[in-house]
Amino acid sequence: MQQKSPITTLFLDIGGVLLSNGWDRAARKLAASEFSLDPLEFEERHHLTFDTYEEGKLTLDEYLDRIVFYEHRSFSRQQFKDFMYSRTEAYPEMIEMICQIKEKYKLKLAIVNNEGRELNEYRIRTFGLNKFIDFFISSCFVHFRKPDADIFRIALDIALVKPDEVIYIEDRAMFVSVAENLGINGLLHESYAATREMLAKWGFPL
Incomplete structure (x- = not known):
């Protein structure tokens, strides 16, 4: 365990770390069922265009035009959006832990995530992530998405930190x-308990 940690900043993913993944494969599968969409065509259209949406080059309406509303539907655009928004839930233990670590150790917090603007x-x-996060380096804002290393380079520049001053918490290897x-x-x-233990080993026990 380090006595004096050089770490000044935490980079954090959102989906799978602070919140559920939201508009993920499970949510899309449920959407296909709820709205009587062809699941194979729906998923194919999603994969063909979602990267472009996450890079901030499409609006949510344009994304939906390509995957759902390219033909007449019996439901409204707003009904479908409301369903998309409803798929998110918070991980309160993780949020509380990160807030406590920020307060106790005076760390900077930055989000580095892939997501389209409206959902993000x-x-x-x-x-309430904007109440405690200092920087949002989201793919829709900077027009790079993970795994492109440039999104991390931009995050380092925005936070004005060196790589070895940062711990990046992410659920995808x-x-x-x-x-x-x-x-x-x-x-x-991988879990709240495991991440708490790892952060303690880095010099940030609670």
């Missing part, structure tokens, strides 16, 4: 690996 802003504001290749300290999030 809804999740940030609805669950590939993205942790990309960050580590830049010299960022990676922490693969």
Whole structure:
């Protein structure tokens, strides 16, 4: 255990760490069932265009035009959006822990995540992430998405930190690996208890 940690900043993913994944495969499968969509065609259309939406190059309406409303539907656009928004839930233990660590150790907090603008802003504001996060380096804002290493380079520049001053908390091993290749300290999030224990080993016990 380090006596004096050089860490000044935490980079955090949102989906799978602070909140549920939201508009993930399970949510889309449920949407296909709820709205009587062809599940194979729906998923194919999603995969063909979602990266572009997450990079901030499409609005949510344009994304939905391509995957759902390319033909007449018996439900409204707003009904479908409301369903998408409803798929998010918070992980209160994780949020509380990160807030406590920030307060106790005076760390900077930055979000580094992939998400389309409307979903991203809804999740940030609805669950109050903007009340304790200092920087949002979201794919829809910076037009790079993980696993592109440039999103991490931008995050380092915005936070004005060196890679070895950062711990990146993420639930996807590939993205942790990309960050580590830049010299960022990676922490693969698997559970609240495991992440709390790892942070304590880095010098941030609660």
